Amino acid sequence: MIIREWRGRASPSNTDAYPAHFRSHVVPELQALPGFIGAHLSRRALGDRTEFVVLTRWRDMDAIRAFAGDTPDKAVVEPGAVAALIEFDDFVEHYEVVEET
Known part of the structure; x- marks a missing residue:
């Protein structure tokens, strides 16, 4: 399993706009999508803003490529997310799950 x-x-x-978009559109x-396993949305206060962390779980990198395209490290950011956020990462990180309890 891969975590993105x-x-x-x-x-x-505007702290409620992105969670609403996440629930209604992203999820x-x-x-x-084939190979999608699940997602977590978390938030924290970060100075004068609220930071959201999205962790999605995927069967493998092939499933991620089917979602994200030939550059799987590039973030997929919909217009609704762009409208809800003041800034966001252009790239993502991928982690191979070693152990899950």
Whole structure:
């Protein structure tokens, strides 16, 4: 299993917009993809903004490439996410799960 990590940041006055977008658009689209296993959305206060961390779980890198294209390390950021955030990572990190309990 592979974990894909992405981060975005929102202004304090707009902390609910990205979670709403995630629930209504991102999750349904991901659930329709072969090889998608699940996702976590977390947030924390980070100075004058709120940082969101999205961890998605995938069967393998082939499933991620089917989702992200030929450059799997490039972030896939929809217009709704761009509108909800003041900044976000252009690239993601991938981690191979070694052990899960």
